[in-house]
Amino acid sequence: MNKITNNTPMQDFSLYFDLGFHHILDWNGYDHILFVIALCGIYTLKDWKKVLVLITAFTIGHSITLAFSVLNIVHFNKQIIEFLIPVTILITAVINILSKKTKPKSLNLKYILALAFGFIHGMGFSNYLKSLLGKSTNIVSELFAFNIGLEVGQVIIVIATLILAFILVSIVKIRLWDWTFFLSSAIFGISFIMAAERLPALL
Numbered sequence: 001m002n003k004i005t006n007n008t009p010m011q012d013f014s015l016y017f018d019l020g021f022h023h024i025l026d027w028n029g030y031d032h033i034l035f036v037i038a039l040c041g042i043y044t045l046k047d048w049k050k051v052l053v054l055i056t057a058f059t060i061g062h063s064i065t066l067a068f069s070v071l072n073i074v075h076f077n078k079q080i081i082e083f084l085i086p087v088t089i090l091i092t093a094v095i096n097i098l099s100k101k102t103k104p105k106s107l108n109l110k111y112i113l114a115l116a117f118g119f120i121h122g123m124g125f126s127n128y129l130k131s132l133l134g135k136s137t138n139i140v141s142e143l144f145a146f147n148i149g150l151e152v153g154q155v156i157i158v159i160a161t162l163i164l165a166f167i168l169v170s171i172v173k174i175r176l177w178d179w180t181f182f183l184s185s186a187i188f189g190i191s192f193i194m195a196a197e198r199l200p201a202l203l
Helices: 009-024 029-038 043-068 078-101 107-133 138-170 176-202
Strands: none
Touching: 009 029, 009 107, 009 138, 009 176, 029 043, 029 078, 029 176, 043 078, 043 107, 043 138, 078 107, 078 176, 107 138, 138 176
């Protein structure tokens, strides 16, 4: 897709906001969706503060590397990043499955991992954004709009996941651990297949 020219600043903001919003919610590239779901998959609505901490860490991470990459401050191997993204999902799913045996202090470790994994996902986002920018001279404002679009889409995923968990646990009366195990196991399986499919590109 080529950048649309002769737009007003507000039109450009709207355009790149929309691109970011739809990019993270696009099921054709569902790896980012899976990660966000896995990140908050062990929580319900009452745990919104813990989820806020984790999502903030992820947001900080991917915002930094998205900006650094688009501004050509850092460079990376695209194939490695595409492989590492499902690996981050896989690891997060495993942590969820093991969470039954961990202590509350493990939130600190999850925060660090969310930040680190955010760095990786930000590089993945930048691949898409770079293909849109072309020779644009207004990169900063478009980067900002794209990132805001990502965040709004991310919030929708989080809210939907927490509401679903609330319905299943509080209304249907499924045990939270059963929901966590089912969801995380399914995500583990999908991410394992994704990683396996992308591994040959590194060899």
